[in-house]
Amino acid sequence: MKIYLFAVVLIMPISLGADDRENTFHLSGAGEEANLDTAVYTDNAAWNPELIPYLSKETRILTNWQEKIRLPDPPANSSERTRAELDYLKNLESVRSDDQKNAILRELKVIGMKIGAHEMGPMFEKETSLPETRKLLLAGMHDMEIIIFKTKNHFNRVRPTHLDPDIHPSIEVPGHPAYPSGHATQAHVLAYLFCELDPENSDDYLRSASQIARNREIAGVHYPSDSAAGQLLARQIVDRLLEHEGFRSLLEKARREWE
Template sequence: MKNTFSVSLIASLIAFSAFGQKNSTKPLTPARGHYRQLQTYSTKSQDAELDKQKFETDAATIERRMSLKPQYLTGVTLKDFQIPEVPANSSELTRAEINYLLELQKQRTPEDIRSSLYMANIWYSLRVTPADSTYRGFRKNLFHIGRSIGTWFNPDDLPLTADLMAKVWRDASFFIWSLKFKYARIRPYVIDKNVKNLEDTDWAAYPSGHAANSYINAYLYQELAPEFTDIFIKDAYDMAHSREIIGVHYPSDSEASRIFARQFVNKLFENEQFKKDFLKVKEEWALKAKEKFQR
């Protein structure tokens, strides 16, 4: 048994080494559906006055959000990520996106609303501690993407995975908030009062944090269980789309998040400490990613 495990571990180390090199340049899949179709519209300004409207964030909030620095990507800056410039408020694209949200609003069902509002509460608190009553719930949220792949897919059975994803969430949050503060995009319902948002937000729109974190999780879990790639990506897509259903994000917020997530995960796999921690997670999955059998 010991020899079998040793051979398996050596094989996984070799595979991981090759994988890490390949992953650092993994490409983004092309946009599809309404994300691709809406990209044909111009992002340029049509009304300078409307374009002056920005989401204003007070200095104390910015300082608090930026106080938790990355743990892996310590040498990375915003310049290392290339996401599209935010469309002007008065652009053809923004108008087309709002029209899309209005049509989506007409079609949303009670189940669409229920599931989208449920997903609005899927996030992770960076300041939660094991002593907090909310700790288990937040740890569980780290496994929302891919939740259907097995009963073992949970923070209790995969504690190293949960620890890694929590650290990744911290790194991602630093850059997501940096981008939100940089672009300060106002929400669609600010431009058009006919958009009936079902969630109140007090932060900028671009990019979507829910979408970005979901795609990041999907891309990481994809490397641990590639046979479930379609499920991980679909779960992330559903999370992104849920933000459009409830009227708080433009489709371009979602697409910018997907672009950022791919680049962010590629950066992680260029980081030596992350690769070491990820290898431990791979070993954890080799031992525990299976249904239990008892006679």
């Protein structure tokens, strides 16, 4: 199983008519609100080509996930909420440190993440000392990835840089829509599963996931509302996984490795 998880990047185009291209990528002036709110991904041509296959893949465990998993709409591009979030991102950028930038780079791929005390790279190696845990995590992540990209495709939210040119990301802007944050979803799915395996360290797992999500805001590629939606999506994904008999069987086998 390949784990891309938002490591491959592409600057994304947005949907704008010829008359809309000037004075659109900023949030000043009520007359531009309509233009702002029509700025979305238009079709698959805007996507990183390596990620497009996720849009046609089917989940293995959560076969009816569309009926049970719901997210609220993201704030409108012209909303006061979005204005405040963009200002917040610029404040984060103004104090972005080298240590934060290094963490952001490490976390581009799942194998660079650390959830609690656990480095994900060794956890996903075939030679891991926790093979049943690896199976559990991979099973959950397979469906998670598909749900993330299909949900992103549904909401089609543009990245912060497309609304405010004064935001300067520390990494390239990913080639897929912003909402929900894939990194926030991914980190929290892993954290929630570790909480099932090792509840005594739940606070550490959740703290790590929250920091990974926030690092994407510090990087300038996600709004805070993307992160919040990612956490909400992760909670729903894990809750639905835990309802599945086959997944619960994987969980019980993995728990024995933590005794």
